[in-house]
Amino acid sequence: MAEGADGASGEQHDQAEGMKAKANQYFKDKDYDNAIKYYTLAIELNSENAIYYGNRSLAYLRTECYGYALSDATKAVELDKKYIKGYYRRATANMALGKFKAALKDYDTVVKVKPNDKDAKMKYQECNKIVKQKAFERAIANDELKRSVVDSLDIESMTIEDDYTGPKLEDGKVTLKFMKDLMQWFKDQKKLHRKCAYQVRSCCFLISRLAVAQCNREMSGLQRHKIMHGGLFSEDGITLEDIKKIDRNRQPPDSGPMCDLLWSDPQPQNGRSISKRGVSCQFGPDVTSRFLEENKLDYIIRSHEVKPEGYEITHNGKCITVFSAPNYCDQMGNQGAYIHLTGSDLKPIFHQFKTVPHPNVKPMAYANSLLQMGMM
Incomplete structure (x- = not known):
């Protein structure tokens, strides 16, 4: 032949x-x-x-x-x-x-x-810029530069021009009216004034500091489930106490518990395997069972993975994935979902929903532009 x-x-x-x-x-x-x-x-x-x-x-x-x-x-x-x-x-x-x-x-x-x-030229220039920026950051890195830029901004000295008609904070406070006005302003595809943007950023930064300080106190002994972005760990023996000790106020590392919480995914077979994402790992139902037993939990809830129905229950009901972005990136065709936990046993009830019209703006344009060059 x-x-x-x-x-x-x-x-x-x-x-x-x-x-x-x-x-x-x-x-x-x-x-x-x-x-x-x-x-x-x-x-x-x-x-x-x-x-x-x-x-x-x-x-x-x-x-x-x-x-x-x-x-x-x-x-x-x-x-x-x-x-x-x-x-x-x-x-x-x-x-x-x-x-x-x-x-x-x-x-x-x-x-x-x-x-x-x-x-291709645009991607080359974008990538080259990032490489140079990373090299510069490594060259000048020191403790003083770890301070947020928010700490050094003189926001109050910034002026808002008379011709700006967009939403403004009331005495520097984010109010319900401001948020409603801001939502409509963005729907109309208009830009927020930079002073207002910095004010909002400053409020968010302060809130994030409080959240980091308080998050370890919120893990109640009565809690029977664990919620994370990605999934479980590349090694056994990780406890809730270990998770509490993670320094969250930093860029995620390439390995370790913090990395795993962000990027790992469940797999149907037992054991662990190399991650399809190229970082962290994939973990099986036996890994989930051991973690739950060691930490006296009933199940885990995680996200970070598109599911056609908006959610998926795996690992004998002990690993739940919920994904709240319908028709992800305007190209996946999936439903979105969220979970309502009810009763003393915190039984999950799933609510699905479909996409709705959005402003005429490319979704995740920064990411979609990376996926050019068609099939053959």
């Missing part, structure tokens, strides 16, 4: 192309899970085709599985050094993971090959 240029037999090549075509359609329909499934089937039929890996990488980017996206993009480049979309998607994944130097190297490759690509 004849082989294709990529080493697959003619029949396998045709079957793989059929899987890719199905995957492309699912991708266009924003059903990224099925797109990933059929790209995977195409790869199983023909593992030497860079485009299949590149397309699956893009689908992983859309589902924020940056670790998997990085792996696929790297494989695509290994298979075809001239596959420019592979470099672009690897740069995108590295940007999302905070690996700016690695991203810059790939953006540089893209720009050299496509010097007239405005989007």
Whole structure:
């Protein structure tokens, strides 16, 4: 039987192309899970085709599985050094993971090959700016510079021009009227005056300081569930007392309990595995059971993961994911949900909702622009 240029037999090549075509359609329909499934089937039929890996990488980017996206993009480049979309998607994944130097190297490759690509040039400049900024921050870092800029601003000396008709704080206080006016002002896509913005920022900063000071006191002994952003830990033995001791008033580290609370995800099989996001880990039902038993909890509630129905119950009912952003980024088609905890046993009741019209502004434009370069 004849082989294709990529080493697959003619029949396998045709079957793989059929899987890719199905995957492309699912991708266009924003059903990224099925797109990933059929790209995977195409790869199983023909593992030497860079485009299949590149397309699956893009689908992983859309589902924020940056670790998997990085792996696929790297494989695509290994298979075809001239596959420019592979470099672009690897740069995108590295940007999302905070690996700016690695991203810059790939953006540089893209720009050299496509010097007239405005989007690639913009990404290169954006990434280069971040790399230089990070280097500058490391060079000048000292204890004095750890103070917030809010502490050094002379907000009261700022003047509000007479022609500004937007919302203003009343004697520097954030009132209900101000918040209602602010909501309408933003719906009309208008900009808040910088003095008002700094005043609001100053209030939020003070509140955050109080929250950090008080958060450790809020963990009641009667509480039978634990709420976090991501999930559980890369190692056993972490207790609620350990969580209380975490210094939250800082940038998240690349590993450790704080990192895990933000970025880990549940998986159906027991044990732990490498994270699809490229940071922290994935944890199984046995990990959840041990944590709950050791800390005398009934279940955990976490977010940070798009779910078609807005929520998902896994790990034998002991791990609940709830995601409150419907049609995430205007492209996922998911419902949103929130939980109402009732009764003495804090039994969760789920409320689902769909998206509603919003102002004509691109959702998460800063992030969506990283996901350019279509399928093949």
